[in-house]
Amino acid sequence: MKNQILKLVLFIFVATSVISCQDDPLEGVVSNDRQFLSFKIDGQVGPAIIKPEGEGSGTIELFAFGEDIDLSSITPKFEVSEKATVSPQKGEAVNFDNGGSHTFQIVSETGKIREWTVKISIYEPILDGEWKIRSFLYDWHIGLNNDWGWGVFGAYDVATSSYDPANYVPEVLAKDFPDAAFEEDNTIEFKTVLINEKGNPEGTFSYEAGDDNSFSSFVLNPDHQGNARDYSHRFRKMPKGNGVWEFNELGNVITLWEGNKNGPSVKGNVTVDAQGNISIAFDIWENSFTWDHWDAESHIQNAYTIYYNFELDNI
Structure with a gap:
């Protein structure tokens, strides 16, 4: 046992000596870095x-x-x-x-x-101002990425594994949700308050009903079984009333909280067109389609995105 310990000590000593005697590859190297x-x-x-x-x-x-x-x-x-x-x-x-x-x-x-x-x-905040809804749209597709599918994306090209952008035209949501039209005169005000430690703008918003004093209803009545079916959990993305937001400009993602940051939140993608109009797109896809109904409800169940398109309210 003593011999084994002695051998171990000698091995460590020799290994340390060898390492210490090796030349430092960085010795004498000076840096040109000036970044x-x-x-x-x-x-x-x-x-x-x-x-x-x-x-x-x-x-x-x-x-x-x-x-x-x-x-x-x-x-x-x-x-x-x-x-x-x-x-x-x-x-x-x-x-x-x-x-x-x-x-x-x-x-x-x-x-x-x-x-x-x-x-x-x-920095000039792109969100700040009083905005009115210019259009309230959504898109859908049945059999997405299959050659038998149909929807606003158009026909799927198997050869290129893509859709022709010229055939893509989002639909007015009120076409399939009649009461969605209540949303089309709503307004929103954004105000930047601070820049947080991540470098993201934060602020407040107020989303209000328009002249009709109503928000959209996302109840389909009747559904394919003759009942009223509420799709609000998917389509009610924009929080009503007052709340706070954070905008990651690098990723173009806005997070909206109802009330304050302890409230429910939702994320959307922000785009700005050449005229300075903003659009917030919310993902609403759920894999819940069934084959026992058609028309409006099939569109609704195969919806992918809703778009709130805003322009400055100069009135």
């Missing part, structure tokens, strides 16, 4: 866009939100390449009052220099 690894300021929206350009320059673009932003005294938080030095230094207040720009200089361990132009632009 910004990260860059952030208070009130920043989303991540900074960091672009090295050639051997000696680079740009950083970012957006900041807030009416009281003082561009003459910004203290950025950043990380640079190991063993590189930067000017202005970390923790130093910087004057961006010259058109929102300032030039930083990073010097590598070897003495190479890269000039970085940092540009801060004031």
